[in-house]
Amino acid sequence: MSGGRGIVGGWSSSWGSGGRVSRRAFVTGTFASALAGAVPLLGAPPAAAAARPRAMVLRARPTTVSLGQRTVRTWTYNDEVPGPQIRVMAGERVRAKLVNDLPAATTVHWHGIRLDFPMDGAPGFSQEATQPGKTFDYDFTVPDPGTYFYHSHVGTQPDRGLYGTLVVLDPREPLEYDEEFTVVLDDWLDGIEGTPDDALARLNASTDHDDTLRSEALGGVAAEMVHPLYLVNGQAPDTPMTFRTAPGRVVRFRVINAAADTAFRVALGGHRMTVTHTDGFPCRPVNVDTFLIGMGERYDFLTRLDEGAFPLVAVAEGKRGRAFAVVRTNRRAESPASTVQVPELTERMLAYRDLEAPSSFDLPRPSRSISVTLGMRPSGNEWTMNDKVAGDHLRLRVDRGETVRLVVDNQSPMWHPMHLHGHTFQLRLADGRGPRKDTVNVKPRQRLHLDVLADNPGEWMFHCHNLYHQEQGMMGSIGYGPARGNTRHRPQEHNRRRKR
Ligand SMILES: [Cu+2]
Known part of the structure; x- marks a missing residue:
């Protein structure tokens, strides 16, 4: 098979001094047609991969883009919608320097990636948002192959153009495909x-x-x-x-x-x-x-x-x-x-009942359950988790190494795509099977079981991925160990530890 093998690793080593590098320069063989007209890509032949890749740059700034016949003013990464595609092999590092040229603070969240907590791009949780004119160095290893994306996690910014795709290739890809x-x-x-x-x-x-x-x-x-x-x-x-x-x-x-x-x-x-x-x-x-x-x-x-x-x-x-x-x-x-x-x-x-993780991806059985009830306040524009909203948000506690079952019960009148940062839980269906996921749609009056293996310490956001519900309160967290009296993490401490 040739699919997925054309462009791997080392994307960052080709990025830098000369600014934008044409993606076509890196496209060979059957992959060429796969990429023709596709999303912008940062890539280089494996031979060009360096042991210590230079950081790519994600420059967040206002710009004008064409979405077909219509031209709009918006906020983007590197003047493109979507932003550059990042492709790496599982086990490799992503190094990305966020340059904030926006008129507002921002972060980059790496959606679905089981990364080190300080790199999660969760404002007020894993870092303070990066101020205008400042930069933030994201540097993490991607453990799991798969299809991911990245986006701003500040306010309504994700509903602008601040997103891009992240493809993590499997060095032992079991699927056979051409492109x-x-x-x-x-x-x-x-x-x-x-x-x-x-x-x-x-x-x-x-x-x-x-x-x-x-x-x-x-x-x-x-x-x-x-x-x-x-x-x-x-x-x-x-x-x-x-x-x-x-x-x-x-x-x-x-x-x-x-x-x-x-x-x-x-x-x-x-x-x-x-x-x-x-x-x-x-x-x-x-x-x-x-x-x-x-x-x-x-x-x-x-x-x-x-x-x-x-x-x-x-x-x-x-x-x-x-x-x-x-x-x-x-x-x-x-x-x-x-x-x-x-x-x-x-x-x-x-349907979700069609989805089943291979047994090697099954998580251990949970030792206990935690109830998470999704609700809506009578105002109609505040969405709650166990009656709490962002600002005084729900804080669930887990111990490192345990598996807990989140019993998510939607008593609100709308569906919610609930997303957990830093983990891929197992949606446990009635017969005990079910897929690994990090985002799951919970319909009104539906109760789903999400088994979470607590193997990645941090204070991780757990929230609705309807951006407007998130902004109207539907945001909680899952943290390790006893709750700390106060609230916000100490991102300075994380940053310091990171910069050895
Ligand atoms: Cu929602």
Whole structure:
């Protein structure tokens, strides 16, 4: 197999003095077509890898970007949406210098990565946010292969352009495939309907929920708002992202939902998909026609491509609108319209009960349970965890080495994609099986069991990945050992320890 082997490691050694390096310079063989038109990539041949890679730079700053035919003013990393793709081998280091050229403090969170706590990019928890004009050096080892992303973790910044993808390759990749495409989905309003801060202010001023945004699959109200655009790799449907390859190839799609308030229903016209991973971790392969992906979730699937030009659609669940791209294996085939009907969208849909971690990924049985009840205050714009909200947030305690079961009981009227930092828990289904995940959708009146092996000390955020719910209070933490009287971590101490 050749998939995933073209560009590994050493990306950072090629980064530096000359500024932007064309990704094409590093693309060889079958990988070339996989990357054509794909997200920007930092890569270098393995031979160029240095033992101590130089840090890449993530420069956060305001800029103007084109999302298809529309040009908007927004905040980005390195003037691109999405930001540069980072690709490393499992076990390698990521070194990234955040340069904050924004008019606001910021951080970078490495979503799903089991990294050292001081590098988690969680403001007020693992570090103080980096002030304008300052820098922060992220330096960590990535232990687990898989599909991840990075994003700002400050305020509503993730609903701007401050995100990028992080692909961790497996040196012993067990899957057979020819190529891979990364598909990062997003909902977009910045620079079109004001800023995300304006959107949050509108939500805070209202106590109503838009009852028309409904989804049976999400158990009721699907979303808080309608974004004017939905994107694949930063491209709107009017100028769709095109993935080019040859017919007959087996392609691995890595699908990431970086949206703020949109679950997507994903399908590839004319094809079934074999889902192989969720949230970076493998699951027993399952064949489906479509899947629903919540904010912060990832799915990898394989498919053997027919000849033609096929719509890759991600319908904004419960809303009007879709993200759209084209998968093309024949140069002359007519492009599908962005509004094309895709029957797969209403056929066999992936369910969590289909997902099962291979037994080698099973976590130990928990020794105790902790209840986490999700709620909504009568105001309609405060979302709670055990009746607490950010500011005086829920602090759960675990001991290093134990496995605890989080019993997450959603008594609020909306679904929540709950995300735990620094760990990949096991969603334990009724029959004892279940996938490893770091983000799980909990529907109204649903109770899910998340088994967490406490093997990575820190005070880790556990929160809703609906950005607006997070900003309206749905943020807690899981910490190791007895609770400290006060609240905020001592990030200075962590930083000092880190800089030997
Ligand atoms: Cu939520």
